[in-house]
Amino acid sequence: MFPRVILKGTMIKKSQQKKRTSPCNYKERFFVLDTQDLKYSERRPGKKPMMKGCIELSRIKCAEIVCSDVPIPCSYKYPFQVFHDSHYLYIFAPDNDCRQRWVRALKEETKHNNLVSKYHPNFWMDGKWRCCQQTEKLAAGCHVYDPEGYASKKPLPKIPDAEMNDFGKGTVIALQDYTPQGDDDLPLQKDQEYILIKNSHPDWWAVQDYLGNIGFVPRTYVVEKSVNNLNRFEWYNKNITRGEAENLLMQEGKEGAFMVRDSRQAGVYTVSVFTKAPGSNGEKNPRVKHYQIRQTETGESAFYLAEKYLFSTIPELILYHQHNAAGLITRLRHPVSLDGGCSQETGPSDDQWEVEPEELILGQELGSGQFGLVLEGRWRGRKVAVKMIREECMSDEEFKEEARVMMRLSHCKLVQLYGVCTQRSPMCLLFEFMENGCLSDYLRSRKGHLSQDLMLGMCMDVSEGMAYLESSNFIHRDLAARNCLVTKNNEVKVSDFGMTRFVLDDQYTSSQCSKFPVKWSAPEVIKYCKFSSKSDVWSFGVLMWEVYNEGRLPYENRSNTEVVESLNAGLRLLKPRLASGTVYLLMELCWKEKPDDRPSFAQLLDELASLSNL
The missing domain is CATH 2.30.29.30 (Pleckstrin-homology domain (PH domain)/Phosphotyrosine-binding domain (PTB))
Known part of the structure; x- marks a missing residue:
């Protein structure tokens, strides 16, 4: 049978x-x-x-x-x-x-x-x-x-004060934590999803948690989940006019302060954002720009703001543009609400990531990075790498904003940021300590002693970290061996993601004076300053070339202008002596002229994993 x-x-x-x-x-x-x-x-x-x-x-x-x-x-x-x-x-x-x-x-x-x-x-x-x-x-x-x-058919707890009907209304999301006050109510954890069992009562809803426990929760502590339920986000202001939005954002006066509001057309939303970007006369011009959130007209519905970066939901779209301008006048940096002004709840609260100066003990210098000195340090009994930030690199607000972004990203193949110290000068970032230093130096110091398995494993480590950034809609902008670090177990982790726009080094300046690392950059970055996960893929191909050339610099005897001319002529870096034909083929896939022809990091990780099993 x-x-x-x-x-x-x-x-x-x-x-x-x-x-x-x-x-x-x-x-x-x-x-x-x-x-x-x-x-x-x-x-x-x-x-x-x-x-x-x-x-x-x-x-x-x-x-x-x-x-x-x-x-x-x-x-x-x-x-x-x-x-x-x-x-x-x-x-x-x-x-x-x-x-x-x-x-x-x-x-x-x-x-x-x-x-x-x-x-x-x-x-x-x-x-x-x-x-x-x-x-x-x-x-x-x-x-x-x-x-x-x-x-199991678990009986519901006693119904509070009023009979309620309507079973199985879908899913709700907790807006905040809730501690039960009695035997019949259920604890809530902020942002966790729960199954909605009953929702007839005006004050209490019955929900079920992921373990199957059923209980009542305050109605005001949860919101029904839908593809674009925006009420739980601090950047959404439902009943606000264009003029009111402009007044509120101008009062806030912070670059990138923004909100999402209902447009006059029913079911349509607008993003309003404040900027101080220079006008046509070159002088600062404080103003509010408005972008309507549009939807594709054919096929599966998708949302976009500019340059048709498509997302299945509005929260995903906003999250992406909080990290990437991608056609907007500025990134969406500071959510503003009608009742609360500018919200800073875009990452860990200050008391979670602010390091007290007396807790930090500075040690010997480890090297000099793009933003200043890197020192060894100790913090709460833990060895850390302390990255000092040169004052001319970025403003206090930019520094704190970048730290919040980096604190939100956590993966075993990313160098973890532990906290920041803003109460001393210069300000500094505290990172996970990586015993073997940066990947480029590591490769050069072990030239002639790197096995095929080790080199392939390094590329896999980086692709795994980048696949996570890709899935988080986050663009690195400066992927290279110098921006990856190596643990004592020879594991490679990605570092310095998203901070390229603050670099002042000549290596990062093209003939048009845009800041990016020319020799690691994709054609669309060089021509149009258009960054994406696929431009990171191009840089990953160059990083693979660095690994299999044991730390050699790409195009080491050519100027940036000569590199651009070579790329425009369709030329690419030659196959490293230590790379197999299959490995070099992956590099060439990363260097396809059109971004859409390049693989994703998830696909690259699969290909590298299949090579490791041969």
């Missing part, structure tokens, strides 16, 4: 990490759950799907949602886990409903197995469990596992 198919669909699978230094790969797979097995295969156009894995249901010990605060580095953002034998399989679903269906079905099919009594509700990352910090991957879980979970 053939097994009965229960569920099937396309989701993303995270690779099993055989070593701590192995990169995390995220691959699209077609999953099939039947009454005997959970199988997944790779779909190949024009060919039969290739089976990639099969787990007997009898071997599964736990199936549960993963609830984590880390950014999800792939396009599907709803993870769940399957624990079988001694392995964890992480799967990412496209939406919460899909994730619930799979977890519910897996629990139902495995509830009579030899199950774990406790499980880990968060990810295993960087050699430890994020939920309980245990460093053994097979350590006992820290949260009681419910084998029934969503499959």
Whole structure:
């Protein structure tokens, strides 16, 4: 008798990490759950799907949602886990409903197995469990596992004061934390999603958390989720006129202060932004610019502001333009609200990232960077790298803004920013300490002693960090070996992302006096100053060339003008002696003339990973 198919669909699978230094790969797979097995295969156009894995249901010990605060580095953002034998399989679903269906079905099919009594509700990352910090991957879980979970019909708590109907109204998002006041209400965690059970009562809604617990929460603490529900964002002002927006932004007077408001046309939104950019006479011209958020007219609906950078939701569009002007007069820097003025809640609060001067002990000089000296330091018993910021590089506001951006980005292949110290002169940034220094110096110091595996692993490390930035809609602008650092275990991490526009070095000046590293830059950057993830891909190709040339500078005997002329003639860097034909082919793909012809970092990571398995 053939097994009965229960569920099937396309989701993303995270690779099993055989070593701590192995990169995390995220691959699209077609999953099939039947009454005997959970199988997944790779779909190949024009060919039969290739089976990639099969787990007997009898071997599964736990199936549960993963609830984590880390950014999800792939396009599907709803993870769940399957624990079988001694392995964890992480799967990412496209939406919460899909994730619930799979977890519910897996629990139902495995509830009579030899199950774990406790499980880990968060990810295993960087050699430890994020939920309980245990460093053994097979350590006992820290949260009681419910084998029934969503499959059970759990009774609702007592209804508060009024009868409520209307089951299953979708999903809500917590606007702030909430601590229960009684047995029938449920704790809330800011920005976490919950299933809406009942919403008839004017003051209390019944919701269900990711563990299946049901309870009441204050109506004002949550907002219904929809593709473009903007009410929970500090930059949205619903009932405000164009004139009122201009007055409020002019009063604020900060470069990049902005808001999103309703246009006069129903269902249309406008972004209003303040700028001091010089006018036609070259003098500062404080004013407010207005950009209507437009939608594509054909195919799947997408939103854009300028140059047709397309996004599926308005919050995604705003997040992108907070990091990249991309055709606007300035980046969207400071959200402004009608009732609260300019909000600074775009990253960690000052008390989370501000370092007291007396806590910081400065040591020997490690080198000189683009922004000033880099010193060794100690902070709260931890060794750190302290990057001193030359006063002429950027203003106090720019410095703090860049720090907030960098603090929001967190990945094992990015150099982590711990905090800033603004109460001393010069101001400084405190970074994770990287024992082996910058990648370019590391390569040169070990010339003749670099193995193929090590060089390929370095490229994979960088591509993994860049794939995360790409998934976060963040552009590096200055990817090069000099801006990557090496740990004592020879792991490479990406550094100095997004700060190129403050560099004053001659190496960064083209003939048009725009600031960017010419010898690492894509043609569209040189010609039009048009940055994107695909221009970062071009720079990654040059970084690969640096790695396989053991730290040689690209175009080392040519001026910037000569490099531009060579690129315009279609010439590219020659194959390094240490690079295989396949590796050089990847470099050439990064150097395609048209940005759309270049691979994404996710695709590059897959290609590099496949080479590591040969």
